[in-house]
Amino acid sequence: MTIPMLDLKAEYALLKDEIEPAILAALAACQYIGGPNVKAFEAEAAAFAGSKHGIACASGTDALLIALRAAGIQCGDEVITTPFTFVATASTVVMCGATPVFVDIDPRTFNLDIAQLEAAITPKTKALVPVHIFGQPVDLAPLKALCVKHNLKLIEDAAQSFGANYGGRMSGAYGDIGCTSFYPSKNLSAFGDGGLIITDDDTLAAELRVLASHGSRVRYHHHVLGYNSRLDELQAVILRIKLKRLNDFNTRRIAIAETYNRLLGDVVETPYADGKGRHVYHQYTILSDHRDAIQQALTTAGIACAVYYPVPLHQQEMFAATHGHVRLPVTERTAQRCLSLPISPMLTDAQIAEVASVVARAVRSAA
């Protein structure tokens, strides 16, 4: 690939003089579990997010699972979420013994269609899990109002939106609990797996910590079923260094998206930013009836691209028995027409122009 989806090599070249000595120092310090960098990262990430508590864990998936457990989600409960997301948003609901209820998306933002949410609430509903898909904040104020009215917990899946903001709060800090992921492709990424849970609530924070460490409040005393879910010291070292760059990197992503918008506005449906929050473009996702032709042309030109997501969650085989009958037309149509283009803070202006010209040529010859 001459242009990758995300240029981790260029990012590493930029940061290696800072990262390598810090890693070596952590190796020599030998505090591999619960070390000083993990504690410092939790405090720095919580401060960045404007949240009172930050609890690091092993992945974004674990962050969601632990958040749902701390919110009391259990057998027989329903949790409303989006079908247009990564599987972990809903698989973690099933891991709690509960049932995900999928509501269709808004065709422009790809986020939950707020107008359809209230009709999906039943006496069994216990939580809403909005996903800020591709980095664009969900319009959370009406969701919060529904949560207050129906006594639901609001758990934000901010895996793709760390550093975005909405309503004066950073992404993840608006709801009762926010979850994020440091998987290597995310806006703030580790060199392996990692996750973070944030909350302002002291009681929830204590429960989240207990659940992430084997359900133990006092060592070797276990009062609930918990998990072994930790961020390791080396990932914390890397994340502390990269957290300092996150705002700059997100600003660059926004600038790249604006350039793509200018170059592609007449060619395809460019991403719609609703302007209600700061969209941090985890992905730059276009819509086109010529999606497959564009994908083919980019691949031939050595330019990476990806379909996020080819199969909506209600149509996944794992949900066939429970959700096989569900029809969500906007999500299904979006899955057929969407394509994510390379977006990386390291992308050069020449590369952006090259991607755009291949897309434009493909559409012209397909039309």
Ligand SMILES: *Cc1c(COP(=O)(O)O)cnc(C)c1O
């Ligand atoms: C990446 C992602 C997750 C899962 O995070 P991991 O760290 O890979 O476990 C959950 N939800 C969404 C929306 C994601 O993009």
